[in-house]
Amino acid sequence: MAKATVKVYASPGCVLLTFDWADGENHPDFLGFAIERNPGYSKNGAAEFLFNKLDFVPPKDQAAKPKTSDKAPFQKFNWWDGGINPADLGKVFQYTIIPVIGTGPDDLKLQHNAAAVAKVTIPQVEENNISTYFNRAVVSAQSFLKLKTAALDKQMTWLANGLQNAVPDVLQESDAFDCAIYHLSDELWILPAFQAFAGRGAITYFDKGKDTKSAAAIDVLQESNNNISSHKRDKIRSLMHDKFIVSYQDGKEAAVLMGSTNFTPEAQTVQANLLHIIKSPRLAELYAQRAHRLSANPTTKDIAASAGWQDVSDVTGSKIRVFFLPEPGTDRDFLNTVSEAVKHAKSSVLFCMFTASDEELMDAIFAQGDSKDHLIYGLLNAIDDPDRPTKKGDKRKLPPIATTIYHRSHEKPDTLPYSAFGIDAPKGWLPELRTIDTSPYDVSIKPSKASKKTKTPPPIHVHHKFIVIDGDTETPIIYTGSPNFSKNSENANDENVLEIKGNVALAHIYVAEFLRLYNHYRARAIWARTHDGTGKSAKASSDETDILVLKKTRDEWVKGAFHKGTKEFLSRTRGL
Secondary structure (H helix, E strand, O other): OOOOEEEEEEOOOOEEEEEEOHHHHHOOOEEEEEEEEEOOOOOOOOOEEOEEOOEOOOOOOOOOOOEEOOOOOEOOOEEEEOOOOHHHOOOEEEEEEEEEEEEEOOEEEEOHHHOEEEEEEOOOOEEOOEEEEEOOOOOOOHHHHHHOOOOHHHHHHHHHOOHHHHHHHHHHOOOEEEEEEOOEOEOOOHHHHHHHOOOEEEEEEEOEOOEOOOHHHHHHHHHHOOOEEEEEEOOOOOOEOOEEEEEEEOOEEEEEEEEOOOEOHHHHHOOEOEEEEEOOHHHHHHHHHHHHHHHOOOOHHHHHOOOOEEEEOOOOOOEEEEEEEOOOOOOOHHHHHHHHHHHOOOOEEEEEEOOOOOHHHHHHHHHHHHOOOOEEEEEEOOOOOOOOOOOOOOOOOOOOHHHHHHHHHHHOOOEEEOOOOOOOOOOOOOOOOOOOOOHHHEOOOOHHHHOOOOOOOOOOOEOOEEEEEOOOOOOOEEEEEOOOOOHHHHHOOEEEEEEEEOOHHHHHHHHHHHHHHHHHHHHHHHHHHOEOOOOOEOOOOOHHHOOOEOOOOHHHHHOOOOOOOOHHHHHHHHOO
């Protein structure tokens, strides 16, 4: 009997395991995998099997306890362990992947002789001068159920998953700072960190037209901290969309905080986001120059004149370039660079972003998705139906690529939208609506408005802006920052983005965190397409065809994974 194989992608917040059992092709009763973790989750550290919320029967209610995977095997070729806590950083965990054969819940045989074993060291938040913070941002995750009745700040802390520490961390290590921020309103973690700061600080904030979200926080800072100056940014064609802080130590540029996260309570918790702190005097110098220019409130034309890639060579293990947008007129050096990198991908492309509107870039990604040698996975905040009219009955104004994205999400579902479990959520899952209302910690929202609960999903839930090329290889490329890979971000917004090449460990963090979200929302997307608005199946079906019910034969869940030439086969054998 052939041994199973396993490949690991580790982040400070989760461990993604991708595995295979080639012998599964010879076993029609192959029902998936049991995964044992050592140490387990209990205080005594005894080995435990990972839990599976799915069972061989439909979920009954939220109170039902998940089963261990030796009783409810994972019918996938990858799974993630989200039970990684801050105290686990730097620890070594052993995972044992065991194929399971049988005919159903009363007939499960674990194939211990075919098991694969992987030992994993959980990475620290800071590795090789790059700190990485991804939040959890999933209310309907089974792990969140235990916090359903907890205090709001405890719920938010679990969702933030350490991301809430990024701004306080960088300020604590600074004796001065420069900041450029699109929205500032969080008074749980970020505003107090600014108020407590004793050194010199400068904040350039976006405030234009009706978008005055940062104004209340700026007023608080002006009243409470005379060492922090504020600079309004409004002479930009569209948005100042930056989110960065330059850290100074001993009067010199030392580090940069950057990423997709606005300084608001929802951005740190219910929106999927990330931040980096990169200790690089050269990068900090470039960001400091940018911060000083923005504080003078230049016009779009003036700020765009200096756009271009700038090299950073003082971060060990990474080849980094930074690009500050906008570019002049209709120039697209940034988007062309990303598109060309996608076209030259050797293995895979992962993209996670709020929106996708650049036709050339998306065409390049989808061309790789149609290649027999490449894998693509995409997660967007929403995918618009181009044929659905507006509430007034008018034709919707969408970019040309919107039609391609919409149809691909149905015909070749490698590109998914965030799909909320509403009040019609399946049994056993919390609705991903405003179960978490962060407005009590938003200084820009008046208490009278904060008390009014809304029953619709937040308009933005997937807020990431990153593309990872060949993240499963030794030559990965990461694009990450504030822009949405759109025309506006290219030519009308203040933005910043990094190109990071060669950092395998960082690429693994991105892959792990991406697939955690992708797999979570993939199940929702499939469920939503097969159920009506009440949660009932849209067509007559048995338990065996329900997406949330485990199958009792191999061919019901494996599909094309053992058929050479299919994407499922490529994913299974490549470990992605």
